[in-house]
Amino acid sequence: MKSQPPGFIVTVSERFVKREKEKARALRKTAWWQRKIAQGRCHYCGREFSPSELTMDHVVPIIRGGRTTKGNVVPACKECNSRKKYLLPVEWKEYLQRLQTQEQKK
Numbered sequence: 001m002k003s004q005p006p007g008f009i010v011t012v013s014e015r016f017v018k019r020e021k022e023k024a025r026a027l028r029k030t031a032w033w034q035r036k037i038a039q040g041r042c043h044y045c046g047r048e049f050s051p052s053e054l055t056m057d058h059v060v061p062i063i064r065g066g067r068t069t070k071g072n073v074v075p076a077c078k079e080c081n082s083r084k085k086y087l088l089p090v091e092w093k094e095y096l097q098r099l100q101t102q103e104q105k106k
């Protein structure tokens with residue numbers, strides 16, 4: 001067992017996680033998702049990427065009960081995706097706020 005970062009409470013079953021991950025794999029192959037990543041924009045930082053650089057991110061992580069639905073998945077660049085994974089929710093919020101203030105300064 002990997003230890004979880006503090007503040008990270010797992011409330012879902014392994015079966016739930018497995019099922020939602022399988023759904024994500026299937027959703028990645030749909031025309032809907034292909035169109036999304038073809039736009040080439042990261043949902044979080046808004047920067048442009050080639051479709052192959054964008055990953056599928058669950059806004060509410062599966063591990064916190066988020067489901068693989070069109071309303072809960074967004075294209076994210078690798079940087080945002082890995083930050084989201086490793087930051088605490090509060091740190092992630094700060095990161096997003098920082099991105100927004102950078103946008104406003106432009």
Ligand SMILES: [Zn+2]
Pocket residue numbers: 042043044045046047076077078079080081
């Ligand atoms: Zn990004």
